[in-house]
Amino acid sequence: MRLTPLMLLAALAAGAVPALAQDAPQHIVVVHQSVGAARTAAYQGRDRGPEQTDRFSRKLKLGRDGRVSIGNISGDIVVTGGAGDELSIDAVKRTRGDQSQLANVRITVDDRAGRVDVRTEYDMSRSTRNNSVSVDYTVTVPAGASVELKSVSGSIKVTGVRGAVRAESVSGDVTTTDTPKVELAKSVSGDVTLSGIQIEGDLSASSVSGAVRAKGVKAHSLDLGSVSGDLTVSDVTCDRLNAKSVSGAFEYSGNISRGGVYDVNLHSGTARFVLANPTGFELTANTFSGNIRSDLPLTIGGDRDRDRNNREHRGPGNRAMRATFGDGSATLTVHTFSGDIVIARR
């Protein structure tokens, strides 16, 4: 018998999924302080002491298509794809508090065959309530490696990595450049900026309050989301699109595929498609108080019930359109409560 989602949820809710056996960690390398502390002696504010730093450096053989994960709590993560099969980790612990705080933070490197997991650990057994140590990572991975990056407070930048990339930050920006296989880019309060994506699978990019921007994207499906940020994708080609924002606007500039399906759902923002020579699409658009406008010649149509309903409630509250352009092969469904809907030719 197949487990339906509802049953699965009930089981999960009751804690009914047996814990999976964890991979037994192999040799775990814990590096406390590899290099002595260095002081910069820069006094930058009334409440700040001089910056204390502690540098960490390590090189590991990973393999050209290995996997790297980095989990950081505070501080930036910069990852660059490089030549060879080696992983290079440079990290700097920083504090403007007491130098002894540096010792309460350690960088843990779990090195297994073809996989390296790096994470920042704070010694919570000590009095660390006022711990002010951040750790900045600068990492070079083999260009074909896959990376998974998480930071609580700090930005994430990835450049030139050809393997799969997943990057999440709570309060920092996420930026990827020349990283064709970004699968996930997510932030709570930062911006998400992506470029040079070429992935056969799915790309999910979202921020709660930040903007999501992507340029030069070719993907099977795009899932874009924000609550209060704008969603902007340019030079894009995809077969499936799902974009949602509450107060942000949406702009899609690029190609739509024959048979593609594109859904946009906004509340107060304007939805704008700027299309380059589309072969055709069927448009279903509605807005409560915005306007619907198309630069492309559309053939207006729709089901009779809906049309009758619209006639009965003409005016604000029922600005709806079903229309076809060209061969009608793609499906565009656009809804915005108070914003406009614009279809333009590029």
Next chain:
Amino acid sequence: MHPNEETLNAYADGSLPANEAAEIERHVASCVSCRQLVDDLREILRAAGDLDLQDPPARAWMRIERAIQLEQEGARAEGAREGARAVQAGERDLVSGHGHGPAAAGRYGRWLAAAAALVLATVVGLRYAPGRSQVAAPASQARDGAAQASAGDAAQSVENELRQAEAHYENAIKGLEQIANAEQNALDPRTAATLQKNLAVIDQAISESRAAIRSQPASEPAQQSLIENFKTKIALLQDTVALINEMRKGNEAGAARIVSGLKQKGN
């Protein structure tokens, strides 16, 4: 004609044979309401995959077996209600400390997971798709003399569905809000403030949608907005709870406090 829920379930989780899947894919590509349902089901599967894995209390298996038995007997609807009751009972036990959890920490995790799953189950239990009722109305009815009455009935039906859906969404939101508010100290203040600010943005959108529905009860854009905003709020609250869970895990237990300290110091 819309595929039934079981078929869409199978399609969403990829267990449908290729030829049937292709047929459903064609339908889903052209049917907004079914596509939304499939999206929801996939979101549930994804969210379920993100939940912590926990050892089950023995009682849970009995409840699940009971639910399965009911389903096998063909009492599908009753089975779903029993499952929901089991979840709710489990949640109450866990919250009140009467569960089988060996330690407070374990109990805590299950409580969050239970609540998150309860919300998802509630939302799936009654899903409102604006416009579906109108689409389903037989066109022939429009040709007979009862067109006006049918349209009125359909509108009333849609409004009833909307009210029911709204109640379920609100219950789900209330449950998640209780967790998020009670455990918000697990988040650093700025992150918590960002989430609160954006929840307020969604609340404003919900208010606008409600006002629009009051002025034009039959407005499909207004109905659709209201439901979408509910779904967005639930998604954000789920993310908040997931974030709290992450913060509570292992070494990240004090992450928020550390982050907060860093920001206050201006580092």
